[in-house]
Amino acid sequence: xxKLLIGLGVLCFGCSDxxxxxxxxxxxxxFTRLTLTSDVTIDSSQVLFFRQLxxxxxxxxxxxxxxxxADPDEHIFSVPxxxxxxxxxxxxxxxxxxxxGGQRTKDSTLIEYTGGVQPPDLYYGSGYVKAGExxxxxxAFLILTCRIALTIQQVxxxxxxxxxxxxxxxxxxxxxxxxxxxxxxxxxxTELTELQPGTSPTIHFKSFPSVxxxxxxxxxxxxxxxxxxxLYQGKSVSFRLVGSEDIQVSCRFQSVGRTDEYExxxxxxxxxxxxxxxx
Numbered sequence: 001x002x003k004l005l006i007g008l009g010v011l012c013f014g015c016s017d018x019x020x021x022x023x024x025x026x027x028x029x030x031f032t033r034l035t036l037t038s039d040v041t042i043d044s045s046q047v048l049f050f051r052q053l054x055x056x057x058x059x060x061x062x063x064x065x066x067x068x069x070a071d072p073d074e075h076i077f078s079v080p081x082x083x084x085x086x087x088x089x090x091x092x093x094x095x096x097x098x099x100x101g102g103q104r105t106k107d108s109t110l111i112e113y114t115g116g117v118q119p120p121d122l123y124y125g126s127g128y129v130k131a132g133e134x135x136x137x138x139x140a141f142l143i144l145t146c147r148i149a150l151t152i153q154q155v156x157x158x159x160x161x162x163x164x165x166x167x168x169x170x171x172x173x174x175x176x177x178x179x180x181x182x183x184x185x186x187x188x189x190t191e192l193t194e195l196q197p198g199t200s201p202t203i204h205f206k207s208f209p210s211v212x213x214x215x216x217x218x219x220x221x222x223x224x225x226x227x228x229x230x231l232y233q234g235k236s237v238s239f240r241l242v243g244s245e246d247i248q249v250s251c252r253f254q255s256v257g258r259t260d261e262y263e264x265x266x267x268x269x270x271x272x273x274x275x276x277x278x279x
Contacts, residue, residue: 032129033136034075034086036068042090042123042141043067046097047075048175050106052083052128059104060084064094081132087175090123090141098172111144112172116186118206119145124177144173146245148205150219153252156265157197159231161224165189168217169207169241183211209241216240221251221267234267248274 034047045065050057060079067073068090089097089111096119101108113119125139150164171184190203210217216238223232234251241247253265 032077032079032131032134034077035072035136035138036075036088036125037072037138038068038090038123038141039070040123041069044091046089046092046094048087048089048109049079050085050087052085057085057105059109062094062097079131083128083130085126085128086137086139088125088139088141090125091120092122106175107178109175110172110180111175112180113208114171114184116184116188118188119208121145121206143244145206145208146241146243146247148207148219148247148249150203150205150221151200151248151250152203152221153200153250155195155197155199155201156253158225159195159223160193160226161228162192162195163189163222163224164203165220166205166207166217167220168211168215170209170211173208179209179211181212184208207241209243219249219269223267232265232267234269236269237273239273
């Protein structure tokens with residue numbers, strides 16, 4: 001049985017520093033029903049209420065909720081009468097939502113992951129409601145982040161550690177869906193150890209889009225022996241990440257000769273990169 005009418009009963013007065021812009025408004029019907037529809041399962045979401053002003057908007061409050069699940073979930077909020085834009089960040093975590101500048105507006109609110117931390121699958125929903133007159137609002141979701149899968153084919157016996165770095169991705173996206181023009185530093189990376197010779201492991205990345213329309217992302221792979229000496233290194237062709245991509249890349253070791261002890265390889269990236277939108 002699906003859960004409906006999850007009673008949050010949250011009164012938004014006093015939830016932000018900008019409550020002075022709300023005033024003592026009439027509240028004929030304090031309850032607003034937000035129906036969230038998603039074809040994926042989302043563990044939890046952050047819902048931000050931006051009151052629409054004569055010029056711009058102002059954050060009234062931010063509330064964490066469960067879901068939404070695959071079936072439509074209906075959540076009840078108690079808000080002062082007025083006109084709002086509700087922005088929902090599926091899988092968003094409050095500590096990763098930042099306010100850039102003095103005013104807490106939609107254009108200055110950023111969801112970001114820094115320090116080499118990969119974001120989860122982040123989903124974005126938005127809708128407008130006139131609380132006090134309109135009793136229900138629906139919100140579907142689009143995905144904010146990208147997935148990249150790198151397959152490293154036929155690992156040689158002497159390779160004991162692989163470090164793969166995803167370069168030139170943005171560290172965040174504003175809630176007006178504008179990508180922040182600042183690369184993630186340090187970049188997102190993953191390391192593999194305890195490798196089995198001859199296997200073809202796949203490394204999975206999640207990231208925000210590429211930094212800007214003129215800069216593309218790429219992968220750097222470095223392979224080390226048991227003494228941590230660099231044996232092989234390779235760089236992929238560039239690819240554009242603009243949101244919702246599911247990119248698949250592969251690289252391989254090509255023999256270039258032999259010594260008395262072992263085969264000598266060079267690391268090559270295949271030039272064909274496949275992928276498309278994912279849900």
